[in-house]
Amino acid sequence: SLPYTLILLRHGNSDWNQKNLFTGWVDVRLSDQGVAEATRAGELLTESQLTPDVLYTSVLTRAIQTANIALDVADRAWIPVKRSWRLNERHYGALQGKDKAQTLAEYGAEQFQVWRRSFDVPPPPIDDDNEYSQANDPRYVGIDGEVPKTECLKDVIDRMLPYWESDITGDLAAGKTVLVTAHGNSLRALVKHLDDISDDDIASLNIPTGIPLVYKLDENFRPTQPAEYLDPEAAAAGAAAVAAQGKK
Template sequence: MLKLVLLRHGQSEWNLENRFTGWTDVDLSEEGVKQAKHAGELLKKEGYSFDIGFTSLLKRSIKTLHYVLEEMDLLWIPEEKSWRLNERFYGALQGLNKEETIAKYGAEQVHKWRRDPHEHPPAVDRKDPRFPGNDPRYKGLTERELPLTENLSETMERVLPFWTETIMQAVRNHKKAIICAHGNSLRALIQYIDHLTDEEVTMLDIPLGIPWVYELDEDFNRIRHYYLE
């Protein structure tokens, strides 16, 4: 049996302010730091250990991983960062307050932008400071890989190559792995692992800072999954 731990980052400053975040590099809130440390304490208490960590290029995810590993005395293990584990790119919604956006566009439309796998939020243009092509951490990406907006299906398309080519290979080589990422990048990954329909993934909610353990067979089919709380 193979084990894999998925962890959504702790509360960020924009989670606290109820704003769309996407690829905006927002830090953890004070509560988010507590959540990350608590996740590390839980994992240590339950006897977990890791050989490698995977995370995004965004500090709320990176710091969550580091707080977890520090609590487990595992800061020394290798970690691999990838833009493919970044949160979904929310386009022109990034930075907007969610309640104000609902008041402007209506709850139904905002719900579609957030959860419909095929619905695109309004796009940014390439001159917008939110466009990732203006950020040096993405200088190696092709024009096609730099999003102006992104739906959940497109998030899955960029997450899956990292899953199949990197994470699965590490787990096959008997490395105990933790993936610390974001609500929508993890949602895309879980949809693939659990063979969820579009309707099912729309209903999937992933809490902040709570370790989600997956037990898998040798073919990476789910045996069971559960939260550590």
């Protein structure tokens, strides 16, 4: 029934978030802090009486773990699941595995910000023989198109939105409460679309780890009110921490 309910959840803090490394499509696990954040996310869902009917995740373990933990805590571990590489984090190209603070020191604040937050400038592409390349990762056999070697936010929008339209909106239209568990930049792409944020303004929007963001949508999948984080104070602090990453 209307308005439709959509819950966005960035995975909890990962081992590589903790180590301050560019991650992208590298399949790292949650840190202990991330497990605690996912647990808290489940408690927040319960406290808010939100009951997801269907789960969407990327094919990356940190998002899958987060959703599993949160839904288990919320007593909804049994709901159907759909996973897609189209919800994956932005592919970070040759930056994958690099230290964010070192990259900032080496290339300067301007280049660092362009690589992290520009709309249409991708980082340099990763070589197929780089240890952090996904060129030979079996989970991407049969994806429609080539495994990316780098992506900017615009590329993420271009591969994510078709899936939003073909699959996720269908479940919303059927009246289901949809939980999407994904990543900093794949969720920035979706929020940009939902809130109609300009290419310039999206640069300053950061998504905190592990805090559910709830949208109420009309029949055209447009917000009927501003989206709300279930813990606004923690979300503001978390977003500020993401923005400051690299700057020690």
